[in-house]
Amino acid sequence: MRNFRKNHIGSAVIWLVVVLIAIFSLPNLTQLVSEKGQTKIPSSSQSQVANMIQKNWGHGQKNTTQVVAVFNNGDHKLTDSQKDQIDDAVQTLEDNKAHFGIKDVLDPSSNKEAKKQLVSKDGTTEIVQLMVAKSHGSYTKIDSQLTKAIKTPGLKTYVTGADILNDDFSKATEAGIQKTEVIAAVFIFIVLIIVFRSPVVPLISLLTVGVTYITSLSIVANLVKYANFPFSNFTQVFMVVVLFGIGTDYNILLYDQFKEELSHGKDNWEATRSAVKIAGRKILYSGLSLLIGFSALFLAQFSIYRSASGVAVGVAVLLIVLLTLNPFFMATLGPTMFWPTKNFNGGSRSKMWQWLSAHSVLHPIISLAIVLIATLPFILTYHNNLNYDNLAELSDSLPAKQGVQVVQKHFSKGTAEPSTLYIQADHKLNNEEALKLIDMVTKTAQAEPGVKTVASATQPGGSKVSALYANNQLSTVTSGMNTANKGLNKIGKGLNSADKKLSGTDMQSGLSQVKQLSDGASTLANGAVALNSGITELDNGSEQISSNLSVLNDGVQQYTAGVGRLNSGASALNNGIQSYTAGASQLGSGASQLSSGVQTYTSGVSSLNNGLQTLANKNSELESGASQLASGVTSLQSGSQQLSNGLSQMQSQLNGSTSAAQLEQLNTGLGQINSAISTLANTQSTLSTSLTSVGDNITSAGASTQKTADDLKQIQAALAANPQLAQSNPALAAAVSDIATNTKNTGDQLNTAGTTLKGISGSSSSLTSDQISQMQTALTGAQSAVTALESVQNALNNQGLVSGSQQLTAGLNQLTAGTNQVTSGLQAYTSGVASAASGASQLSANSSTLNSGAAQLASGTSELNANSSALNSGASQLASGTSELSANSATLNSGSAQLAAASQQMTTGLGTLSSQAPTFVSGLMQVSNGTQTMYTTLSGLTGEMGQLQTGLNSAATGVTKVAKGTKSANSYLKGLQNSSAADEFYIPKSVLKGDTFKQSLNTYMSSDMKATKMTIVLDSDPASETAMNRVTNMQKVIKNNLKGTSLENATVAIGGQTSTLADTKSIASQDFIRTAAIMLVGIALALMVVTRSLLQPFYILGTLLLAYMTSLGLTKLFSTAFLGQSMLTWNTPFFGFIMLIALGVDYSIFLMMKYRELAGTGTPGQRIVQASGIIGAVVLSAALILSGTFAALMPSGVLTLIQVALVVIIGLIILVIILPIVLPALIKLTYPAKPDKNDDTKTTRQERNQD
Template identity: 25%
Template sequence: MIEKWIKVLAKTKWLVVVIWLAIAVGSVLVLPDLGQIVRQTESKFLPADAQSAQAQTILEQMDPNRKSKSNAIVVVQRESKLSEQDQDWIKSRITELKSEQDALGIVTVLSAFDDPSLAQKFISSDGTTELVIVEFPHEVQQATTSDSVKHLKEKFNSPPNGVSVEFTGSAPIFMDYTTSTNEGLKKTEILTLVLVLGILLFVFRSPIAPFIPLLTIGIAFILTRGLVAWSTKAGIPVSTFTETFLIAVLFGAGTDYCILLIHRFREEMAKTTDRVTALLRTTQTVGNTVLFSGSTVFIAFFLIGFAKFGLYQSAVGVSIGIAVTLLAAVTLTPALMLILGPAMYWPVKVKAGAAHGDSKLWGAMARLSAKRPIAVLLVCMLLLTPFIFLFQGNRSFDDLAEINPSISAVKGFREVEAKFSSGEVLPTTIAITSKSTMRTPEGLAAIEKASQAASQIANVKEVRSAARPLGKQIAELTVPNQLEQTNKGLTELRSGINQVNDGFKKAQSQLETQSSDVTKLTQGAEEIAQKLTDVQSGLKQVSGGINQSGQGAQQLAKASEQLQGTAASMGDDLSKLVHEYPELANSTTYQTLVGKQQGLTGGLAQTEAGLQPLAKGLAQLVPSVNQLSGGIGQLADGQKQVSGGIQQLESGLVQFSTGLGEGTGALTKVSDGIHQVVEVQKGIADNSSKQIAGWNLPQEVLEQDEFKKSLDFYMSEDGKIAKLEVVLAINPYSKEAMSKMDEIRSSVISSLNGTALSKADIKLAGQTANYHELDHISQNDFYRTGGFVLIGIYLVLALLLRSLLMPLYILLSLVFNYLVTMGIVEFIFVKLLGFDGLSWTVSFFVFLIIVALGVDYSIFLMARFKEEYRPGRIIEAMGKAMTTTGGVIMSAALIMGGTFAALMFSGVHTLLQLGAGITIGLAIYTTVFMGLIVPSLAVLFGEANWWPFSRRNSSAGEKAAHAVDPVTQH
């Protein structure tokens, strides 16, 4: 079958070349552009069942009209405080943005000018930095979002002298990261071509031979880009890693396959001048090696499609590239080889083994491994094992660390971080869903409780919600604050009561003095008692007192007025008496009586003045003092009844004094009661402030327009979805921030126990929450998908080598090499260069490349070992395999390492670490493992290498390899 194919190919070689060229041109014209699709595809793929992905979906349902899915933060800064002219310029830019909002693709523009109370959220405390938040309706990767950001930057160009404007936020960060990565990829593409061409020129020492693999891989790459882009319609994910690996793997592995074919073709051309015969022998010997090598890479990248994590899945497109490359390698490359023949090696003449010759270095390693295999293994293990312990698995999720710090998105982020908090740029959002509405006092009280609980967590700067839109607890709605206001009123009331008490006491003292004077007056007036018989009624007993609620102040004042009236009436009666009996005017007793009456009148006036604060102090308690009834009777019978009237006056004064005493006692009890209430409420306030639970929302506040704005922003219209924004005080990309996600979620859930939202569903969204889940998802996918890859490669190796043992120790050597490599890479970047950790995708993709491509070199060596093997001649077969393929392996590894080393010059840390890791890994594997460890294991196992299969019969390829050449008779 192979012979028929080669004969057909010999007749149609030019047609094959033309068809491939036509396919390449047609793919460019017909198939979609992969680069454009990658730019419009989300770079971080979360599975649909991820909590943060579900939370984001819920938040999008909260306000369908708003539909904000990305944002940009304009950072305006001046080294000194922003001036009024700067503020006017910012305001004019905002006004223009809002006037063209729909045309620019903007949902909302938020700034300090919208609400002066929000100034602290947009203007730094030192006044040097101001933020303007612009929200967009589409995801960051959409072309419309990119256009909106470009228009936004145009609106804020030409700032006042001394003012700088930077743009950060989710959209600018994504754009700058993508731009930086794409620029790095362009550098990589150019550098890869230069490196591959240089290495091929060095390997073949011919200006013609290198262009065969370059043309083959170039056409395969062009076609693959179109096919992968077209396959996205079927749901195959793509990312920047898709293009990165297509370039590196296709040019690396594809060139290796071409080198293997060209090298063996040159070897066979030295044995025969017939190109078709040489190609037939090449195909029969290394054709299977190329196919099996490509199959391992194909299977490895194909199995990536079973990963849950979309970013890992995006590497599945490489399997399409490998399939195309293998097809080109077994059709286009042989066609070109047939067309050029020996001319492809010009100016070097074709000689046996002239391609690489027997490698002296690999021959020496073969002899060492054959002579002392155990010692070689022990020394290698002792030297390499310590590097494994350097691998601690430190991973970094900081996208900003990936790009140049002078880029606007990074500069803006750092300025916000310095003046506000890095969490302001990328806050974490808590999505709360409830079966019943949360637009109730009970629901909002529960949200406040959850907000307070989250705000108490370390490194949480503030929490914003419908209950605290500005990130701080609304003091007027807290029970401690409300109790404090009540206590102030009660304290003022108690002070008024005390003033009344003082007035009562003063009045009582004065009345006691007046009572003593009246007694003397009575004794002096006995001689004219018969003239005072008209004084009949006296003063009535003051009744009622004052109850504990303070009802008495106003009535006491009225009683005082009545007493004053009675005293005045008594004065009138005395005047009438002296008018009728003028001789009394000179009476000492009469004059004393008049003086005492005037003193009584003055004392009652002071009493009335003392009672005035009582009415004010008890106004809030609606005081009602029982009206002091009765009064002082008029002098009924003229001067004969004066003595009786005075006696009644004395009795009235005593009763009034007693009434004042009772009122004083009652008010004292009220004052003491108020004091006790104040003390109890202080205790309640203190306890409430400590327990966080004290929050009360009156219904009238819930219906206020300003409060409704907060509800509309933080809660859905039906009240069944609410959000809390958690602003971290630390870098939201950091491991420390990610570790807070579980703590925040559990704290919120715990705080809602026993509230109206005890059965609510809690999920976290945002960049930090995404990466927190990515950390776990990517790790789990690593182990699961890595297992699939190892199993798939093992099956291919078992089929190729007809052995179950050799594939096992080959895979173990690959895994061991991976661990050593990661230890070295982590030590270099984390310990020596000071990185926080390796980029989180590096460990997975380094494993994938080292295993999937490193196994190729095992196949090159072990396939030749299988070809050269004869029963009982293990050492000779391995020696031959190493000396003949060692040069090819080194050349292939040099090219593969070169293509990935080109990533180190991309300027993107992830690609830098990937390039370094893969280059180091391939270098160690193709020297230490392939040159010493694997050969030593093969020698130690001896004939058991082929277990459980028999090696008595040679394969067709081996027979062809050892067949006698009909031309040379060798």
């Protein structure tokens, strides 16, 4: 049991259990960094206020991240095909929003304003803005999915965004930590082998530090998870370098003391106890200062700075592990720890430190001067211009960074990371007053230096919408007022003119003329009634004519069918004659064919006779219709005469020269109408007579045709009885002769009928060329008279007789319509008569052809008796004639149809005339009533004309004054239009409520319309100090401009990368000074306890600060020369400070504690030189190991870690050089040269106790 305690086996078991618990309880560090490791800025800063407004924005954008998809074609313009591919990719995103977690898409095709902002001016690049839900998954998942979705052949595509870049930074840092752990472990192992010349000591050292790292990391991670302990990307990496570096230093100190104790012949347990007691005190003092330094970071306000306080937890665990677990290995292994080394002589000395301190004591002022001369140039040339651009932290090979660089190249630098100004009020902003203020803020932001574009609800495209500004709207108003002024001047002139005319008007004389007009209108109305009756009778007669023509057409069609049958019989006869010439034996067969042809011919002739008989029977009805037509024409003529008489009476009653002349013109036209109607009546009479003659001739033709049919029957009977009858019976020749005679008579009669129809055609032509022309001339005159009466009506209007003149006008318009329809009807009638004439001509031609055919038939039969060859020739001619007759029967049928169509047109025209006649009569009655009313009204208005004239005079004067006032007001408005006061936003309600402006409101206003935003693009790098200063100043200027307005109490905040960096700069700068002061005070107090001196802590801190400031200057020069970065990252100075000060103070404590141990051995100068020689070897080894540990950060590729490592390494190099110079020199200058007896007594007592 005693050995159990002596060998510290219990400690080993406990730490084994602790490590196992730590390993199994360790949370997911990557998830912790993602969820709680982001930079946290105080909620009162403007960027965080802006973020809070954005979170409550609505429109489905709550808890979203902005992602930008970049499509680039290098330095060449995008082709139409490539643009189509981009559109397809965007459509894929639109169609699969749920799959990609997309809440909103803004691409160049969304609207014109978006196209201006999202397509580069050189046409090589397009960007698409996406709002993606954070709940969709990790940023790595979002990046991966979208990268695959937008991949387009032939184009370079990138997915980037602030959160994606931060995620890439976290992954780069995590990868850097893994590299650092391996490199640091290997480096420490090699250094320890060199120092102790044993492979066992390095393994034990790494094991104890590893236990410390695992345990402390698990504690910190669980505190972060369950207690919101400060955490960031840098927490783990600093724990690695600090614990491995300082832990190794402490182990070297402890193992070196253990080795020295073993050299004195002590056993394992005694050597362990003595080493822990002597070296452990130094470790505790040193660790205490380190613990105080890192614990002070917990009092910082900035999350990044506070996150480094996790190192304090690691230091506390380290101290416990080193002083409890190391004794187990030391007591258990003893000298075996240093295998294969057998030499356990005391620790070595540092000749360099001893030489530097010795010369510093001899020449303290010179030594201090040399140090200042060597360091001040680097301190004075250093400027605290820091780089806040997170892109500098990332490798150029990352696609997200490449995407940002492409956007910065082809757009402005600010396009990739625009700022957003938010204004949140307690009332809605979608009204004219609020929008005016928003536009004022927009123009204020545009006027700020360094601002490229500002897009807002009033200027969605980044420029003014001219139609929504008062000066543009005043331009429309002034133009309208010019027009109105001209109109007012015209009205004034018109009123003056009316006043003058009324002054010269003789109302009483005009009233008597109106009376005469009223009487004439009554007479005219009566005549119109009579005219209407005549038109009705004429219409009835026309309908009867149309009916008779229809019957005539049927007869012609029957005649055509008979001709066809006649043609068939002639063909059969021809065949019989040809058979006769072949021989007497074939006569019987020919006679049979002739008999068949005669039957067909008889049937056709019978049908023709029936049709012609029917046509003859209907001829009386046609004559009756023609008589009625003539009667109607007579009635029309009578009505026209009455109308003419009425107009004559009106003319006699009107004394005005203009009205009388116009009525005279109308009277003349009506006379022409009477003449034409008379001619029409005569023509109708002639037509009736001609049609009667046609009927007689057709009847005679029918009788002759019947006789022909009887003769043919005799031929048929004779041929049937005796086939040889053709040569022996003279009756055959007589019958054939009768056929020829009768057929010739039929042709003559048809010819006569054709001549008669030609006469009808002549009469129709005469009517068309003369009488119809005269009637048209008369109607034209009547229309001129109507026009003249309209002039009279206009004159009556000027006299104020509106009601009566309107009634007159209505009647005259109806009269005009009626006369036009009469003209149309007569023209249609004329056309129909001409068509009938054409058909009659064709019938005449057909009758001539028929007559010729009959003559040929007669000639043929004569020759048949004499000579069979002549008979054959005649038969052929007969067939030819009947063919022509058949062909011409079609023409006859067409002419009959045309005659019927013409009759129908005449009927339609007369029907239209008949239907409009009542309207004409009604119009004249209205004229009569209107003139009577007009007369009555004028009688009452005569006495009021004086008042009217006075009113017109006053109105003219008033209009003139209004015109002058309008001109004056317009002049003022033009001046206002050109002034700066008119350059104000004003939106009409119709535009405000319109769909177009609604799109702008949805884009730039929150869902509750109580917050608005403006997108601000800077022309400089958003991460530059210039841009940050501009954003900060802009927020103040806008806030001041809103004072005294309805938005005075509104929340104004600017969000975006520039604003976030500006807040980061502000809080980091303030917190750096505050945290550094706390840290220095804490370390100073610890040093006072350790050194038991008031001056020495300040000497130590001054030396550390000198090394730190010099290191910053050198690091900046080194970074510019070798890293291509002219500025340090914004957190490099802080992390370099806490690392160098906290770690560097250890070496000062080692030196000063050795100095105190040597109290009483000489003067202060001698003791410090001796202490420097003894502790120098330990410090140099520790500095080498710590520098190597920090050098392991460089392969991480993270700029901040590289620069922090440089600051620490360079600072440690400077420190190990100036520490043995500055401290000895200051002690030489401030402490007496004589030995301190008290110190000697204390030292002797301490040494005795140790023995």
